[in-house]
Amino acid sequence: MATAAGGSLAAQVTVAGGFGFIGAALYTTNQLAEQIAIARSVLGGAGNTPLKIGVGFLGWVLDENEEEGRKAIKVTLDSGVVGIWFAFGNDLYKWVEVVRKHDVENGKRTLIFVQFGLLEDVRIAVQDWKVDVIVAQGAEAGGHGFGAAPALKTLLPSVLSITPKDGPIVVGAGGITTGKQIADILSLGATGVAIGTRFCLTPESVYPEAAKQAIIAATSDASVRSVGFDQVAGYLKWPKGIDGRALRNDSLDGFEKGEDIEVLRSKYKEAYLRSDTSRIMVWAGASVGLMNEIKPAKELVEELWRECLASGQQTPSLLLSDEFKTSRDTIDDSVLSMPLRSVHEESLLQPTAKEAELNTTNSFSLPNPNHSGANLNGGGNTTGWLLSLGSLKLLANSLDPSQRSNYPITEPQRNVITVAVAQAQAELERLHGTQSTPGETEGTYRLRLALQDFIHEHEALLSWS
Numbered sequence: 449m450a451t452a453a454g455g456s457l458a459a460q461v462t463v464a465g466g467f468g469f470i471g472a473a474l475y476t477t478n479q480l481a482e483q484i485a486i487a488r489s490v491l492g493g494a495g496n497t498p499l500k501i502g503v504g505f506l507g508w509v510l511d512e513n514e515e516e517g518r519k520a521i522k523v524t525l526d527s528g529v530v531g532i533w534f535a536f537g538n539d540l541y542k543w544v545e546v547v548r549k550h551d552v553e554n555g556k557r558t559l560i561f562v563q564f565g566l567l568e569d570v571r572i573a574v575q576d577w578k579v580d581v582i583v584a585q586g587a588e589a590g591g592h593g594f595g596a597a598p599a600l601k602t603l604l605p606s607v608l609s610i611t612p613k614d615g616p617i618v619v620g621a622g623g624i625t626t627g628k629q630i631a632d633i634l635s636l637g638a639t640g641v642a643i644g645t646r647f648c649l650t651p652e653s654v655y656p657e658a659a660k661q662a663i664i665a666a667t668s669d670a671s672v673r674s675v676g677f678d679q680v681a682g683y684l685k686w687p688k689g690i691d692g693r694a695l696r697n698d699s700l701d702g703f704e705k706g707e708d709i710e711v712l713r714s715k716y717k718e719a720y721l722r723s724d725t726s727r728i729m730v731w732a733g734a735s736v737g738l739m740n741e742i743k744p745a746k747e748l749v750e751e752l753w754r755e756c757l758a759s760g761q762q763t764p765s766l767l768l769s770d771e772f773k774t775s776r777d778t779i780d781d782s783v784l785s786m787p788l789r790s791v792h793e794e795s796l797l798q799p800t801a802k803e804a805e806l807n808t809t810n811s812f813s814l815p816n817p818n819h820s821g822a823n824l825n826g827g828g829n830t831t832g833w834l835l836s837l838g839s840l841k842l843l844a845n846s847l848d849p850s851q852r853s854n855y856p857i858t859e860p861q862r863n864v865i866t867v868a869v870a871q872a873q874a875e876l877e878r879l880h881g882t883q884s885t886p887g888e889t890e891g892t893y894r895l896r897l898a899l900q901d902f903i904h905e906h907e908a909l910l911s912w913s
């Protein structure tokens with residue numbers, strides 16, 4: 449998040465088990481290097497050893513001064529940053545190639561995130577760009593976005609439907625501010641979520657104090673999408689189709705009433721000097737009405753995880769559902785509805801008629817924490833695993849194995865994944881092991897393959913420490 453996320457915020461999100469980003473757009477290359485150094489001082493490690501944060505760049509800003517853009521990317525990668533995020537440019541692929549070239553020259557693989565709100569853009573990135581993560585940005589998102597983007601819960605299933613199993617992972621963004629919303633988005637098939645506005649309300653965020661207070665005071669109808677914000681502020685170089693979501697204020701009201709744009713701009717400039725939020729832009733997402741206090745980023749991430757788990761989703765079931773997301777089209781619907789749905793304890797103890805029926809056919813039985821034998825609540829990081837699974841798996845693929853000891857798997861994470869693997873193995877046994885049986889359905893066949901993949905990938909993660 450440009451103007452809000454520097455090295456301190458990014459590092460604290462990572463410390464808590466998430467994956468923090470610095471928003472590079474408005475920093476000079478030297479300022480960016482300083483912010484990366486701040487993150488390094490928090491996260492430790494020497495020189496260019498992997499630094500588990502990302503840096504986000506705006507494509508159109510890089511295009512403005514290509515030489516400086518290349519320098520900023522090189523400084524970022526040479527400092528060990530493991531992820532790069534690109535958005536809002538007319539030729540983002542050019543910058544993806546800059547990163548990949550640097551990777552080849554330096555024998556590593558950087559995680560590349562690209563953010564889109566339109567399906568056509570996603571399709572090209574998935575097919576041709578070989579990026580690692582697609583951030584599906586719904587219309588609820590704070591800051592700049594795609595004027596024609598649908599709401600996140602509409603966009604996400606479409607993005608997942610065109611993303612192959614061996615393609616990038618998909619992360620949802622836009623209006624997410626509670627753990628319950630996170631669980632909701634994960635249950636739709638996203639591997640993770642990207643949250644912006646809520647993290648503006650942290651002491652580590654460099655968002656101006658007046659903007660933080662305006663978000664706290666904002667009611668649920670205060671955040672609106674418009675091209676008017678950029679018009680008044682004079683930010684006119686954003687690519688076609690991009691507008692912004694911010695808090696309604698006198699600048700936007702004046703723009704909508706057709707007041708003289710030059711007068712509005714001059715009032716804006718004066719207000720800027722006073723940090724007067726009645727005229728300056730406070731970029732903020734549709735969930736502003738749900739947030740009302742500043743709290744440390746680490747505490748916030750931990751709270752979101754707790755809420756996510758408490759919302760009724762059981763961790764192993766979500767881990768499994770994530771694995772199944774790309775096989776969804778080919779597996780029988782009745783089978784898939786089991787691991788993908790929200791699991792409540794009552795239904796675990798007392799199977800419904802439908803579950804009983806499915807359990808005697810080819811269904812995937814529900815994980816039961818009461819019978820698992822492992823302590824799923826054994827530590828604060830249990831839920832951390834839930835959200836960071838995607839980034840850990842990506843890191844596992846991208847890191848030199850000798851570097852993996854920098855990212856140890858915690859005991860609670862190990863417990864959760866052990867339970868999930870054991871459940872998958874038991875289920876595979878129930879399907880008569882790895883061999884196909886005569887006359888088995890396409891659904892069973894696919895389920896068998898998915899289970900084998902799941903076990904293989906997760907055993908590999910267990911051996912990582």
Ligand SMILES: Cc1cc2nc3c(=O)[nH]c(=O)nc-3n(C[C@H](O)[C@H](O)[C@H](O)COP(=O)(O)O)c2cc1C
Pocket residue numbers: 449450451452471472473504505506534535536563585588589590591592621622623624642643644645646648731732733734735
């Ligand atoms: C203050 C602010 C700055 C942002 N800056 C950027 C940016 O530089 N690059 C980008 O791709 N997205 C940026 N975004 C959008 C986020 O990437 C993300 O899509 C959005 O914050 C998600 O919605 P939420 O704010 O409702 O959580 C920004 C958002 C905010 C609120």
